[in-house]
Amino acid sequence: MAFDLFLQHLSNGISLGSLYALIAIGYTMVYGILRLINFAHGDIFMMATYFAFFGIVTFHIPWYITFPLVLVLTAALGIGVEATAYRPLREAPKISILISAIGASFFLENLTIVLFGGVPKPFPAPKLFTDVVQVGSVSIQKLTFYIPVVTVISLLGLVYLINKTKTGMAMRAVSMDQETARVMGININHTIAFTFGLGSFLAAVGGIMWGMKFPQIQPLMGVIPGLKCFIAAVIGGIGNIGGAVIGGFILGIGEIMLVAFLPNLTGYRDAFAFILLILILLYKPTGILGEKTAEKV
Amino acid sequence: MATKKTRDRVLTILSLLFLLVFIGFAENHLDLYIVRILNVCAIYAILGMSMNLINGFTGLFSLGHAGFMAVGAYTTALLTIPPAVKEQIFYLVPLVEPLDRLNLPFPIALFVGGLLAALVGGLIAAPTLRLKGDYLAIATLGFAEIIRVVFTNTQNITNGALGLKGIPALTNLWWSFGTAAFTLVILLSLINSSYGRALKASREDEIAAESMGTHLAKHKTFAFVLGAFFAGIGGGLLGNLLGTIDPKMFSFTFTFNILLIIVLGGMGSLTGSIISAFIVTIANEYLRILDESINLGFIVIQGKVGMRAVVFSALLMFVVLFYRHGLMGSNEFSWDRFFASKLYRRTLGRFTPGQRKGGYA
Numbered sequence: 213m214a215f216d217l218f219l220q221h222l223s224n225g226i227s228l229g230s231l232y233a234l235i236a237i238g239y240t241m242v243y244g245i246l247r248l249i250n251f252a253h254g255d256i257f258m259m260a261t262y263f264a265f266f267g268i269v270t271f272h273i274p275w276y277i278t279f280p281l282v283l284v285l286t287a288a289l290g291i292g293v294e295a296t297a298y299r300p301l302r303e304a305p306k307i308s309i310l311i312s313a314i315g316a317s318f319f320l321e322n323l324t325i326v327l328f329g330g331v332p333k334p335f336p337a338p339k340l341f342t343d344v345v346q347v348g349s350v351s352i353q354k355l356t357f358y359i360p361v362v363t364v365i366s367l368l369g370l371v372y373l374i375n376k377t378k379t380g381m382a383m384r385a386v387s388m389d390q391e392t393a394r395v396m397g398i399n400i401n402h403t404i405a406f407t408f409g410l411g412s413f414l415a416a417v418g419g420i421m422w423g424m425k426f427p428q429i430q431p432l433m434g435v436i437p438g439l440k441c442f443i444a445a446v447i448g449g450i451g452n453i454g455g456a457v458i459g460g461f462i463l464g465i466g467e468i469m470l471v472a473f474l475p476n477l478t479g480y481r482d483a484f485a486f487i488l489l490i491l492i493l494l495y496k497p498t499g500i501l502g503e504k505t506a507e508k509v
Numbered sequence: 510m511a512t513k514k515t516r517d518r519v520l521t522i523l524s525l526l527f528l529l530v531f532i533g534f535a536e537n538h539l540d541l542y543i544v545r546i547l548n549v550c551a552i553y554a555i556l557g558m559s560m561n562l563i564n565g566f567t568g569l570f571s572l573g574h575a576g577f578m579a580v581g582a583y584t585t586a587l588l589t590i591p592p593a594v595k596e597q598i599f600y601l602v603p604l605v606e607p608l609d610r611l612n613l614p615f616p617i618a619l620f621v622g623g624l625l626a627a628l629v630g631g632l633i634a635a636p637t638l639r640l641k642g643d644y645l646a647i648a649t650l651g652f653a654e655i656i657r658v659v660f661t662n663t664q665n666i667t668n669g670a671l672g673l674k675g676i677p678a679l680t681n682l683w684w685s686f687g688t689a690a691f692t693l694v695i696l697l698s699l700i701n702s703s704y705g706r707a708l709k710a711s712r713e714d715e716i717a718a719e720s721m722g723t724h725l726a727k728h729k730t731f732a733f734v735l736g737a738f739f740a741g742i743g744g745g746l747l748g749n750l751l752g753t754i755d756p757k758m759f760s761f762t763f764t765f766n767i768l769l770i771i772v773l774g775g776m777g778s779l780t781g782s783i784i785s786a787f788i789v790t791i792a793n794e795y796l797r798i799l800d801e802s803i804n805l806g807f808i809v810i811q812g813k814v815g816m817r818a819v820v821f822s823a824l825l826m827f828v829v830l831f832y833r834h835g836l837m838g839s840n841e842f843s844w845d846r847f848f849a850s851k852l853y854r855r856t857l858g859r860f861t862p863g864q865r866k867g868g869y870a
Contacts, residue, residue, distance in 0.1 A: 243643075249643040301829070306643075307570050307642075308833055310642075311768065311825065312826055314765065315822050315825035315826035315829060316826060319819065319823055319826060322815050325815035326814075326816055326819055330814070330815065442647060443647070446647070479662040480662060486651030489647070489648065490651065497639075497644070
């Protein structure tokens with residue numbers, strides 16, 4: 213395989229990995245704080261692309277206003293999902309919360325089908341991002357470069373927020389020990405809602421870029437990326453933000469390379485992530501960066 | 510007490526007789542559409558009970574049910590489709606050697622389907638049952654997806670994405686209700702045995718159960734494999750009822766429907782699963798009007814495709830949020846409970862006793 217072709221695959225893998233990483237962070241943050249998979253996360257990501265679609269196509273709002281608006285709306289949606297599907301069950305058995313989360317996910321998917329139809333819609337990607345540039349003999353979409361850059365900026369912002377601000381400190385405290393955090397005067401519900409909002413915000417960033425990279429949106433588009441990003445979070449060590457990023461890149465690059473080097477396995481592309489998950493869970497259940505916790509009686 | 514026992518026995522026998530007469534009548538005289546719905550009800554009852562064994566009784570939150578059903582459905586279908594029809598179906602890539610000529614009677618095919626599903630369940634159980642809670646949920650969901658992806662890609666066995674057509678319609682009410690009754694009897698006697706108590710103990714508290722001498726891995730694997738077995742049989746019945754199957758059918762949505770059934774019926778109640786399987790399936794048919802247009806004479810309300818699914822997912826959330834124990838909680842149906850229930854006292858209780866119907870025991 214020619215070197216420049218390899219580079220093209222690599223850049224593709226990196227941009228796919230960046231997207232996975234952004235979405236995986238949402239999973240890992242919610243898991244860190246609630247010890248729970250947010251099954252609806254993939255659907256929140258899907259809703260973000262629909263918000264962008266309606267902003268640009270239906271309401272003719274220019275993209276540089278629509279995109280920030282989408283981020284805010286999606287964050288609000290995430291907070292709304294938390295308030296309806298998770299908060300009432302704070303004291304309930306875990307299995308109930310999981311079921312409620314699955315219900316929320318199906319509700320969002322089917323509501324989208326009913327409201328907006330099941331037919332895929334073209335995502336209105338601004339031309340600025342979809343232009344193609346020539347690098348040597350390889351032609352690459354500008355987007356492929358923008359995606360990792362946006363991801364890095366978002367990550368830096370997130371790291372700052374978590375480590376340097378009061379809200380971030382509250383999030384860390386709640387994820388460590390809810391009861392003690394409450395005693396220290398932290399509003400648990402607000403902190404959890406904020407975490408959902410933040411995760412959904414990042415999912416919206418990922419969603420917008422996903423829509424530009426794969427410019428076709430449909431109500432079930434969030435399911436498979438959602439599952440894969442959860443897997444990415446597990447691979448990296450769930451609850452660990454750095455781990456989610458690493459997991460996202462491993463999964464994104466691995467998937468692209470699998471298709472590139474073993475084309476006759478293309479049909480198994482979606483199974484790749486699950487096989488990786490099962491291997492990780494077998495040999496290192498806590499993931500790459502996760503810490504081992506002993507179960508207390 | 511002795512009289513009560515006799516009463517219960519008589520009532521059970523009467524309702525079983527009624528059920529037999531009803532099936533005999535329905536099979537021959539009722540509309541095909543209704544017979545089909547009844548069949549689906551019974552099959553969903555089997556699937557619900559088997560998933561309840563894993564999720565409700567053993568407390569393993571597994572989301573791999575659609576995968577087991579797929580294995581059972583494909584196996585049964587491949588073993589019962591006549592060789593001539595197989596040749597027509599597999600026009601792109603021929604079917605592999607022994608399968609293309611193999612043709613077994615329905616019950617044996619069903620059993621083999623169940624066994625293969627159990628085998629797959631066993632293979633999955635080995636690595637995944639070490640996991641807990643949401644990890645287990647995702648891993649089993651992942652396995653179900655892998656099964657689906659494999660079935661889409663192994664064209665020479667499953668005919669790939671095209672699916673199988675022309676599966677002989679061998680499932681009738683005798684088979685579906687008979688299998689449901691068989692499943693109920695087996696699972697009831699299981700959960701009332703020491704094995705069943707061990708399963709419930711490991712659900713309540715793994716560490717406590719283990720320190721009391723319960724072999725966790727053994728019991729969990731057993732429940733998982735048995736659940737997979739019945740899921741496979743349910744899948745086989747469904748395939749031979751519908752006549753066509755394809756990998757898309759066995760997506761996560763299918764597991765979701767079964768999950769709705771066991772949550773509504775009560776996690777940890779077999780009879781609850783049966784009752785809610787009937788409710789959900791029949792409601793599913795009735796709510797079809799939501800997907801179609803409603804003509805009120807003066808105004809036509811446009812139906813929306815997918816509205817039913819919205820209602821069902823809202824229902825699931827509603828049950829979990831406000832009514833967590835479902836219809837039956839973790840109780841089983843008993844005549845005592847039935848006579849004490851509001852439903853009975855308000856309706857049949859006003860008339861003379863001994864004339865009622867519709868027992869599930």
